[in-house]
Amino acid sequence: MTEGRHAQPPTYHRAVSLADARRHLGRRGACVYAGGTDLLVALRAGAPWVAGVRHLVDIKGLDALRGIARVGDGIRIGSLVTGAELATSALVRRVAPVLCEAAALAAAPWVRARGTVGGNLMSPHPAGDLATALLAMGSTAEFVTPAVLRRSIAIQALLAGHARIPPGAVMTGVRAPVAPSSAYQRVGRRLAFTRAVIAVGVVRHGAQLRVAAAGLGARPMLLAEGATVPGEDGALVDGLVRRAIGRLRPARGTGRA
């Protein structure tokens, strides 16, 4: 960081294991560092949410936090999986098109290659595309805490700020039921690297819908859960996304910083 923008630039630590990460994260002012695409920008800008950060604990070397796998009736995505990996994964395209489409629209190519699922959920981004898609899917984030406890937190609670995450916790991954009938669309000023003015993810399980949207408030939010739709038409979900976008209006001031 350029001198003066961040009063005390943080020290860098490379975690060599999850235990090592938890040890470093036990320090006052320690913060998980992964893709850095939001965190470094926030540090540079002196954003309030990073005001106390004194130590960056780089978890990128922890291979246990990588990988995308089918688990039972769901999918598990490591917290270090990048947007680019989601956008190009044949598995994600098949079992969760909403997430694949959201990842392909997020930011710009070089940023997608670095930005992670964990970061998109943990930085207070108002219109995170991955977060919005994962919210529509009804996902749960898994953490390990410094006390070596495992905790699962519904992403809905995480994004709404209702979850209490112990200091020093590391997100290890995200689990979600598969969502083969799903879609994601966004309206923005241009294709690359503009925050969505409005983005909507829709997931259909049988006749039940879950609809999540970004751009309407401080964080992505769940608009509808359990709404019912008639029919089994595969094109229906995409049509619903288009109609939903047509009806929505962005919140003032959230279109573009």
Place this chain on the structure above:
Amino acid sequence: MTAPNPTVTLQVNGTRVEWQPRNGATLIEALRDHGLTGTKAGCSVGECGSCTVLVDDRPTPACLVLVAELDGARITTIEDVADRRIARMKSAFISNGALQCGACTPGMIIAASRIPSGASPEEIRAALAGNICRCTGYASIIRAVQDAQARPDA
């Protein structure tokens, strides 16, 4: 007080260097501090692509990477004269008039040099979506990339 970062060893344009990064120093700051001013700092938040360099052969915005995390990495910038794909792209940008003010050009050339050959204009546009040019309207840039890819030894 926070502790200093450890020294990192890097390959920068084929030369081994040891740098002692200031806490919080990004790659773009370190490159320019060490006299490699060919890479331009633009927005500093990863949006414009002007500071794009290769980190282990992958285009990366140098403003979004800490020097401290790059121990052992291979960095390639616009100053590199040994990389044939970069050299070919430089020459194609010149012969196609693919630059005007030049601020985006170093990052654009680095990014363009790693687009797989045979890419369609749409694929080139998608690959360069993170590199903003405010002068050319992109048409000459797309032509330059296609030209470079059509040259022998691509």
